[in-house]
Amino acid sequence: MIQVKNLTFSYTKKPFIQDMNFEVEEGEIFGFLGPSGAGKSTLQKILLGMLPGYQGSAVVGGVECSKHDAEFYQDIGVDFEYSTMYEKLTAKENLEFFSSLYDTSGKTDGAQGGKKKRDLDELFAAVGLENDAEKRVSDYSKGMKSRLNFIKALVHEPKLLFLDEPTSGLDPANSRLMKDMILEEKRKGKTILLTTHNMQDAAELCDRVAFIVGGQIYALDTPHNLIMSKGAAKVTYTWLDDEMIEHSASCDLLELSQDKRLKNLIAENRLQSIHSSEPTLNDIFIEITGRTLV
Numbered sequence: 114m115i116q117v118k119n120l121t122f123s124y125t126k127k128p129f130i131q132d133m134n135f136e137v138e139e140g141e142i143f144g145f146l147g148p149s150g151a152g153k154s155t156l157q158k159i160l161l162g163m164l165p166g167y168q169g170s171a172v173v174g175g176v177e178c179s180k181h182d183a184e185f186y187q188d189i190g191v192d193f194e195y196s197t198m199y200e201k202l203t204a205k206e207n208l209e210f211f212s213s214l215y216d217t218s219g220k221t222d223g224a225q226g227g228k229k230k231r232d233l234d235e236l237f238a239a240v241g242l243e244n245d246a247e248k249r250v251s252d253y254s255k256g257m258k259s260r261l262n263f264i265k266a267l268v269h270e271p272k273l274l275f276l277d278e279p280t281s282g283l284d285p286a287n288s289r290l291m292k293d294m295i296l297e298e299k300r301k302g303k304t305i306l307l308t309t310h311n312m313q314d315a316a317e318l319c320d321r322v323a324f325i326v327g328g329q330i331y332a333l334d335t336p337h338n339l340i341m342s343k344g345a346a347k348v349t350y351t352w353l354d355d356e357m358i359e360h361s362a363s364c365d366l367l368e369l370s371q372d373k374r375l376k377n378l379i380a381e382n383r384l385q386s387i388h389s390s391e392p393t394l395n396d397i398f399i400e401i402t403g404r405t406l407v
């Protein structure tokens with residue numbers, strides 16, 4: 114679906130995207146994970162054809178991004194990082210307007226021979242905005258705008274979705290709801306490009322993740338492989354000494370059999386607790402890039 118080769122881009126003299134290479138398969142959720150300012154939104158904008166002055170190649174749906182015409186956008190849904198609604202219109206008027214921009218003729222999976230669009234009331238209900246559809250967007254909170262922006266990307270049943278920080282600013286319940294909807298779109302066969310600085314979202318949603326810092330890709334793999342690549346799981350255990358003071362120690366899971374203290378504690382039946390823990394994607398991100406995700 115997407116092929117990027119030796120992609121380099123600059124807003125000024127300094128390079129903001131540096132020699133990136135990756136491909137995105139049809140039907141996958143591909144994540145750009147990196148801290149603020151890493152270049153995630155810039156990369157999405159290049160793939161959307163909004164920043165045509167790049168070097169190298171970025172092909173989406175078989176066409177070079179700098180050469181996309183209006184037809185390209187019929188099958189693209191974008192949830193920009195910032196609200197893109199008309200504040201004086203109601204939420205429903207906004208969606209009706211944006212929905213009307215998409216062509217309903219020529220494609221044949223709709224009831225009237227046109228391309229089927231999503232039912233707006235159903236979309237509002239899906240993100241818990243069914244009672245707010247008639248409100249002006251200027252009266253919406255940040256989280257409500259974020260949910261509205263997301264369903265706007267879905268109105269025309271696009272094949273390819275670009276979601277820029279879709280869960281940022283949402284409370285845990287709405288974040289969960291949004292993530293479930295993203296997974297539902299994947300089940301329907303959509304290809305999804307997602308940017309996030311939230312490693313939990315990346316681990317939960319993405320089939321593959323690219324670690325991005327300073328406009329460069331530092332690693333690219335499935336979340337599981339990334340975790341396992343550096344992932345010496347640790348075992349932590351605690352015990353009480355003769356004065357009933359608690360102590361703890363840890364060792365790598367793979368070196369467990371060589372830990373003499375642990376052996377003795379087991380033999381003497383003195384272990385208070387023992388648990389193992391894998392590194393998180395966050396730990397791996399720091400280890401590989403030397404940066405935190407904030």
Ligand SMILES: Nc1ncnc2c1ncn2[C@@H]1O[C@H](COP(=O)(O)OP(=O)(O)O)[C@@H](O)[C@H]1O
Nearest residue numbers: 124125129147148149150151152153154155156
């Ligand atoms: N229109 C612009 N002109 C100049 N610099 C920009 C512009 N947009 C973004 N940048 C800079 O490019 C870098 C990457 O930004 P961005 O792609 O928005 O990062 P992210 O989405 O990962 O937070 C940042 O240093 C940002 O300040």
Ligand SMILES: [Mg+2]
Nearest residue numbers: 153154194277
């Ligand atoms: Mg961004």
